[in-house]
Amino acid sequence: MLRKSLLMIIVCLFLCSCAQQTTLPAGTGLQTAGAGMTAPGADELDGALLYQAHCASCHAPLEKSGKKQRTASRIHSAIRHFSGMRYLEFLTIRQLQAIAEVLDQP
Numbered sequence: 001m002l003r004k005s006l007l008m009i010i011v012c013l014f015l016c017s018c019a020q021q022t023t024l025p026a027g028t029g030l031q032t033a034g035a036g037m038t039a040p041g042a043d044e045l046d047g048a049l050l051y052q053a054h055c056a057s058c059h060a061p062l063e064k065s066g067k068k069q070r071t072a073s074r075i076h077s078a079i080r081h082f083s084g085m086r087y088l089e090f091l092t093i094r095q096l097q098a099i100a101e102v103l104d105q106p
Contacts, residue, residue: 047098
């Protein structure tokens with residue numbers, strides 16, 4: 001029982017650390033978004049920058065990502081179903097498609 005409790009605590013801490021906000025250098029056109037904030041400008045559809053800003057801290061840099069070939073639908077589903085990713089609900093479908101497109105590149 002103690003092992004299960006310890007494991008649950010470790011998993012919770014991991015998920016909380018993944019939910020930390022990521023900031024990019026000034027001039028990237030992206031802003032860190034949190035609860036109540038809107039998504040980056042509708043013109044900001046650079047999948048690589050979006051991945052770096054919102055995914056890389058938990059899923060490794062794009063070049064080493066274990067999430068290659070994920071579709072926008074699958075990313076959207078993960079955001080809706082994994083509590084550690086719910087802070088990303090502000091991302092638009094077009095932005096998720098841009099992320100999926102860079103994940104689909106070799």
